[in-house]
Amino acid sequence: MLSPERRTSMAERRPSFFAFQQATPLLVPHLAGIEDPLPEATPENVDVLIVGTGIVESVLAAALAWQGSNVLHVDSNDYYGDSSATLTVEQIKKWVSRINDNKIPCYKNAKLYASNDIGPTCKYKSRSFGIDLSPKIMFAKSDLLSILVKSRVYQYLEFQALSTFHTFENDSFEKLSNSKQEIFTNDTLPLMIKRNLMKFLKFVLNWENQPEIWEPYKDRSLADLLAEKFKLERPQVFELIFSIGLCYNTDAKIPETLQRIRRFLISFDVYGPFPVLYSKYGGAGEISQGFCRSAAVAGATYKLNEKFVSYNPETKIATFENGSKVKVEEKLVLSPSQAPEYSYNMPEQKYEVHRLTCIVEKDCSEWFNGNESAAVIVFPPNSLKSGNQEVVQAIIVGSGSECCPDGTCIWYLFTTQQGPRAELDLDAALEAMEISIIRESSVKIPQDESLVQVSEDGHSTINSFKLGQSFKEYVKREKVQFLFKLYYTQCTMVPPFNVVDPSLFMPSSGASSKFIPSACDNNVIYTAMPSSEISYDEVITAAKVIYEQIVGSDDDFFDIDFEDEDPVTSSNSYGTSRAIQYDENAIEDEEEEDIDMDQGDKDGDNSDVVGKLEI
Amino acid sequence: MLQFKLVLLGDSSVGKSSIVNRFVKDTFDEFRESTIGAAFLSQSIKIKDPKTNQDVIIKFEIWDTAGQERYKSLAPMYYRNANAALVVYDITIADSLLKAKSWVNELKEKVGNSTDDNDNDNDNNNNNNNLVIHLVGNKLDLVEDDPEMRSVATEDAVKYSTDENLLFKEVSAKTDFNIKEVFQTIGEKLYEIRQKELDNNNNKQNKGEINISLPRPSTNDSTSCCS
């Protein structure tokens, strides 16, 4: 429903614009003139001022600009992305020293080692690396992805597949059997377990309608449900909770964790046999730039190197460090990471995300599937020497992503563990990865046929589960060469969550009602800093919450009518029916205990389905 | 078919969007507002291979922009992987040429730097030459009506272009003068460069990573929700 105070949309605004134009002589350029070149100051007034170009602020800027708001979007840095930026090694060096000078709110304890091999005249150039401050993965079925398509921001980006999820246990990596096919062909799984696993997967796709199964476990953990109700054993339980669900610890609650597991399963096979995508040249930093560009196309004005210092809610004037001013007719949106001194209204950022980012001189292709260039590694609670209580997650990005040069690889490790313990856990996880990559890359792969699996598209992949086993006794000889090692702690007001909930991102109500005379941020709306969540799941919700505050309703959030027809977006109905049929078949197969993998074919129309046997 | 990315740069109101619209849709709008809309256009042209005399289709992926260049806040994404740049000024506004020159400098600096050059460290500087920069003086029609309006002499722009090794033409988006020719010249130049690259890099391995096309799911189950 449209709320009464909803502003007029861009389309509604246009006629008046044209009427005005008709009455004015047109050939006078409105911004550039002979005596009066480009204005060096910012525009005199705008509807909305957004400070910080992180991913949430950038999505918001684009949504508002397309909706018809006059947006000024600034950043105090000389690059885009703010807390979601993708930076070069040189940029990271400056960033770290600014954190240690207490110049960047919400970041602390930054420690950096960068090898002398990275430099202008060295083996590696600083700019050959794109290091994410907030590394994330994107599920193939997610609201961010839908908005990327709808807004056409995807056109500015390039995406690649990520299908490998390793779980670390008993000192080795076990590759996730994330497809039905793998479950059936995995000889190490007894038939009973296979059947129970299928039963659970069927249930989880439709858990809301079967409360009788999960409600009795509501106050207990998912692990209990899996073990008691579905008779699954520890390795499968761990895989489901930590690799597929990507949960943080063993107290993962029901039903939220069911939702997390389903997120993975429904994303599988949307674009092919993988659940997750990541963007080339950098993650959130690239996506932020894409939305900023979209906003600019819709009329937003951009200014980097512009540091916001204060806002006066009475005169509605925002002031910048260089003395320029702008009148903000409606709202000022501020990222906590760009909050100036005297920001007494900033919500408390009490949750820590501890990160360790390394660049190693190894391509780490052992960890990637086929021709992919990224993987996820999960260290469940208590799997590390440090006796970790919380999960440590790692995103591995290789040179195919164009984020690092050939022969190198970026490892992003992070944990929700609070306090100084976190660093011990990160170190322990790093050591485990180090040992493992040496072991896997320096031993000749035994000539054992069962180690190599040939997937449907003809690519052969190494069964890393078996590899892990065969290397158990391998003794560490070589060392991994680290080119770069960066520790830092980022703070956020968003607690680790299982399922996205708008209330998590509500700017504290106090901020807009309280008036603190000495504060420079009265009446400012704060965005949320990135949470510890490994995916982009929060981004759209966090942007919508603020959009609604400004516009009055989120009905027309990215409700864009492109004048031209986009030829590529009209293949929906075809795919939809097939996907549903295929799911039903999958379930029937299981119930008849008939493990005939070709069952799904009986409805025809499947000539081009990639990975059709998956869940 | 060969595809190339082309970016537009220049002061506000010099006619960037008008040039693109003339080229892509063959329309001109007297009352065009500062760029709003789908500024991601593509258009194909035909050129002749100078050796075989066969037709080659060249597709331009055109990135128009506004609001980000006003304060020199273009994102690296905008330049990244660009094959050609159209730097536009208005021949009736002297200042717009100054701005065009500063964009040329910036392009030479940024694109030369951002090119992925891990495999060919020794010929770093060659990457600069791979970006085709075409300078364009727009609104020639205004000068034809009233020569007094000209503020940038053709000779000055020609000299600058020769010194900086740029392609150059004066055009009019309004009367469609020289617009197609500009893109034709760029297309031929890009083709020539691509052929040279192919000759030099025959042995270069393609990494073979596959990009995913987001609007084309292989299946699409619209009944399931996600959060």
Ligand SMILES: Nc1nc2c(ncn2[C@@H]2O[C@H](COP(=O)(O)OP(=O)(O)OP(=O)(O)O)[C@@H](O)[C@H]2O)c(=O)[nH]1
């Ligand atoms: N007489 C004449 N007017 C032109 C020509 N090209 C563009 N214009 C006019 O100049 C004005 C600005 O043109 P745009 O194409 O919007 O300029 P732009 O460079 O895209 O401007 P921004 O989007 O603000 O950066 C419009 O009113 C056009 O009608 C031309 O060749 N001759």
Ligand SMILES: [Mg+2]
């Ligand atoms: Mg324009």
